[in-house]
Amino acid sequence: MRLTVFNGSPRGTKSNTDILINSFLDGFMRSDGNTYELAYLKRIKESNNFIKLFQATEQVLLAFPLYLDGPPAIVKTFIELLEPLCGRADNPGVGFIVQSGFPEANHSRWLERYLKKLASRLNCEYKGTVIKGGVEGIQALPALASRKLLRSFYKLGKTFGETGEFDQQIVRKLAQPERLTKFQFWRFNLLGKFYWNTMLRKNKAFGKRFDKPYS
Amino acid sequence: MKIVILNGNPVENTGFDNYLKNLASLLESRNHVVTILKLREMKIKYCTGFFGCWVKTPGKCVIKDDMSNICREYICSDLALFTSPVIMGFPSALLKKAHERIIPLLHPYFEFIQNEVHHLSRYDKYPLIGLLLEKEGDTDEEDIEIISGIYRRTAINLNTSLCFVKLTSDLIEEVANEINSI
Numbered sequence: 001m002r003l004t005v006f007n008g009s010p011r012g013t014k015s016n017t018d019i020l021i022n023s024f025l026d027g028f029m030r031s032d033g034n035t036y037e038l039a040y041l042k043r044i045k046e047s048n049n050f051i052k053l054f055q056a057t058e059q060v061l062l063a064f065p066l067y068l069d070g071p072p073a074i075v076k077t078f079i080e081l082l083e084p085l086c087g088r089a090d091n092p093g094v095g096f097i098v099q100s101g102f103p104e105a106n107h108s109r110w111l112e113r114y115l116k117k118l119a120s121r122l123n124c125e126y127k128g129t130v131i132k133g134g135v136e137g138i139q140a141l142p143a144l145a146s147r148k149l150l151r152s153f154y155k156l157g158k159t160f161g162e163t164g165e166f167d168q169q170i171v172r173k174l175a176q177p178e179r180l181t182k183f184q185f186w187r188f189n190l191l192g193k194f195y196w197n198t199m200l201r202k203n204k205a206f207g208k209r210f211d212k213p214y215s
Numbered sequence: 216m217k218i219v220i221l222n223g224n225p226v227e228n229t230g231f232d233n234y235l236k237n238l239a240s241l242l243e244s245r246n247h248v249v250t251i252l253k254l255r256e257m258k259i260k261y262c263t264g265f266f267g268c269w270v271k272t273p274g275k276c277v278i279k280d281d282m283s284n285i286c287r288e289y290i291c292s293d294l295a296l297f298t299s300p301v302i303m304g305f306p307s308a309l310l311k312k313a314h315e316r317i318i319p320l321l322h323p324y325f326e327f328i329q330n331e332v333h334h335l336s337r338y339d340k341y342p343l344i345g346l347l348l349e350k351e352g353d354t355d356e357e358d359i360e361i362i363s364g365i366y367r368r369t370a371i372n373l374n375t376s377l378c379f380v381k382l383t384s385d386l387i388e389e390v391a392n393e394i395n396s397i
Binding site: 009010011015042065067068069070071072073074076077079080082083086102103104106107110111113114117118121179180182185188189192193196199200202203205208209210211212213214215 | 261272290327365366368
């Protein structure tokens with residue numbers, strides 16, 4: 001199976017999206033004969049090549065972080081480039097991975113509807129959308145803590161490499177929690193504050209954290 | 216009311232731009248103060264996602280371009296009108312580019328709003344938002360519903376609410392009345 005993966009993170013190779021993609025691809029490549037191409041949408045100068053990569057494959061995986069409830073602008077720019085391909089009979093199948101810093105999947109549900117509609121607009125077979133919250137900060141976690149998450153993406157990739165479909169059971173698990181309880185929020189908020197304060201202190205900006213430069 | 220109109224039309228299209236110009240004139244005749252920001256003529260880089268605006272220079276983006284003016288206009292307004300033609304079922308990448316660069320106006324800390332995690336306010340007051348779209352050839356009701364759903368969510372993240380979604384097929388008078396009724 002030929003797969004093209006588009007990494008839509010504005011952070012490119014330094015992104016959490018890239019970490020998830022790499023685990024997915026490790027699993028995907030376990031099947032004999034599978035090949036892939038990986039393109040970074042932040043390299044806008046290569047955009048002519050994006051269209052070629054989209055057309056010259058059987059499956060496309062578009063993975064990106066949730067930015068203010070939608071696709072990052074670089075991903076939307078890419079989607080606009082695909083306009084001439086709308087409705088073509090030979091378009092590849094397309095699946096999506098949306099990861100967010102916010103921990104709950106429900107932030108990404110409207111976007112999921114958009115992506116499903118996008119697949120139909122392009123006349124691509126829709127493979128589904130994998131939603132994973134709470135991903136910001138995984139690079140700061142010890143390897144052990146992120147291993148479980150990466151293992152899930154590995155398995156997801158492995159099944160995809162064998163069948164061309166997402167394992168729905170893994171998709172459902174990754175999307176947990178759909179919403180947080182008050183206690184879960186309290187815990188998330190505590191970790192979040194620690195995370196931001198560490199970065200603010202590292203940059204000697206802690207004292208300025210409540211600045212209002214535009215008022 | 217002070218109103219900022221973000222014109223997210225990416226290409227020279229006199230129909231769309233004229234609609235906004237006429238809307239602005241009508242609103243001004245009703246004593247509103249209106250600023251149109253033609254985003255395609257401004258220098259706006261893509262967000263790089265490294266949170267410099269939260270952890271290096273709190274409240275200000277580290278990228279030096281026209282976004283600092285846009286952020287100032289935005290936060291000093293009572294209403295921000297997001298406007299764009301619908302392209303591939305969503306507002307333009309140009310509008311989204313500016314839109315996601317206004318996060319310096321928020322604080323990195325979290326808050327539990329409507330039982331969801333969102334970011335804390337940095338400022339005491341944020342403008343209400345409205346959405347004005349121009350349909351493309353294949354835009355249908357479902358597209359408008361999805362865009363509206365996404366913008367209702369965005370409004371929570373921007374510590375405000377979405378007052379209305381209008382189309383450029385609506386009469387200018389109607390849009391102005393909607394704004395007047397806020």
